[in-house]
Amino acid sequence: MQKNLTCGRDILCKRLGSLKKYILVTMEEPYKLISDMAKPVSIIYNYEMTEENLEKLARERRDGEYIVGFGGGTACDTAKYLSSKWNLPLIIAPSVVSVDAWLCKSIAVRHNYKVRYIGDVTANEFIVDYAIMQKSPEILNKAGVSDVLSITTALGDWRISRDVFGDRYDVSYYDASYNIAKELLLKEREIAMHSEEGLKSIVRGQLMEVLLCEDWGNSRPEEGGEHFLGYCLEELTHKHYIHGLLIALNILVVLKLQRDRAVFDHREIARFFKNIGLDISFQKQNITREEYREALMRTGEYVKRENLYNGIFSLNNIFDEKGEYSLDEIVEWASSL
Numbered sequence: 001m002q003k004n005l006t007c008g009r010d011i012l013c014k015r016l017g018s019l020k021k022y023i024l025v026t027m028e029e030p031y032k033l034i035s036d037m038a039k040p041v042s043i044i045y046n047y048e049m050t051e052e053n054l055e056k057l058a059r060e061r062r063d064g065e066y067i068v069g070f071g072g073g074t075a076c077d078t079a080k081y082l083s084s085k086w087n088l089p090l091i092i093a094p095s096v097v098s099v100d101a102w103l104c105k106s107i108a109v110r111h112n113y114k115v116r117y118i119g120d121v122t123a124n125e126f127i128v129d130y131a132i133m134q135k136s137p138e139i140l141n142k143a144g145v146s147d148v149l150s151i152t153t154a155l156g157d158w159r160i161s162r163d164v165f166g167d168r169y170d171v172s173y174y175d176a177s178y179n180i181a182k183e184l185l186l187k188e189r190e191i192a193m194h195s196e197e198g199l200k201s202i203v204r205g206q207l208m209e210v211l212l213c214e215d216w217g218n219s220r221p222e223e224g225g226e227h228f229l230g231y232c233l234e235e236l237t238h239k240h241y242i243h244g245l246l247i248a249l250n251i252l253v254v255l256k257l258q259r260d261r262a263v264f265d266h267r268e269i270a271r272f273f274k275n276i277g278l279d280i281s282f283q284k285q286n287i288t289r290e291e292y293r294e295a296l297m298r299t300g301e302y303v304k305r306e307n308l309y310n311g312i313f314s315l316n317n318i319f320d321e322k323g324e325y326s327l328d329e330i331v332e333w334a335s336s337l
Helices: 012-017 051-059 073-086 138-143 151-165 171-185 188-192 196-216 225-237 243-261 266-276 289-305 327-335
Strands: 005-008 022-026 042-045 066-071 090-094 106-111 114-120 125-129
Touching (some): 051 106, 066 073, 073 090, 138 243, 151 171, 171 266, 225 289, 243 327, 289 327
Parallel strands (some): 005 125
16 A cells, blocks of 8 residues: 655645645644645644544534645544545645654544544545644654654564464564664664754654555554553553653663563664654653553553553563562663663
8 A cells, every 4th residue: 555645845835725625624833834825714723632522523514625634643633534524535734743643544532541543544645844844843753753663662572472472473574664663763863953854764664664554454563562551651640741752761661671572772772762862751751750650560451451462561570579670670760761
């Protein structure tokens, strides 16, 4: 499968100008980036990704020939939902690449502080305007590396699921996923500079991993304990986190917990995050040691309850009683990152 993806500079407003009547789904901050030139017939702002709220928006049918989702994950997922309900062609234009949701077919909603997927929608076009992205918060774009580098932990979990649980495995998909992560790691300098080339490398990494997962049939090649730990923490605290920062922190913790099963060295990935200027500290993310400790203790139970992929958190006794792999020492180490 391929995506109808167009990338360039100063291309979004030209494309919007060619549309007769379009409904713009966005947020106030990204809209400021195009407000002088965009002329939608209607603007929809959405800040609540519950299915109930999306249903309410869908009942308020707007007049238009296209739906354009412009912004981050919330705007793009809202646009997907309305496109499916109103049977209108969909254009997705991310203002940032903080997550890979803009490329995914699935619609992510929140229910009781949990992520749920409620259907698939294929966008007619994807437009990536690097000039707009470079005006967006740098930290959000850089955080987008995490939905690619989650491959580093997902592969270790995949090996565990194959060796311990006999789960489905394919070396060609495994190798392809590995190469996507390695390719992105080579772009450290460009990403650190927030250059167009750096943004291109993040977009390419997200595109390649999304296509690979779609071809495989699920997110196994890209998702593992790093995401599940994040989901568990969100359920415990009811806090909102910048997805890429939380996943980056969890990548390092899960890589360390995987020990000799890890495919990548956590120190290599930690250097990459530091060198591109990604602050993943507890303080930056408003995480306490007690919250993180509780999440680490409960993620195994969470994985079983939610029927998530097998991996490190499916094993018993992943923490030592004492030493650097004890629960308290892992939390202390994580709090120092």
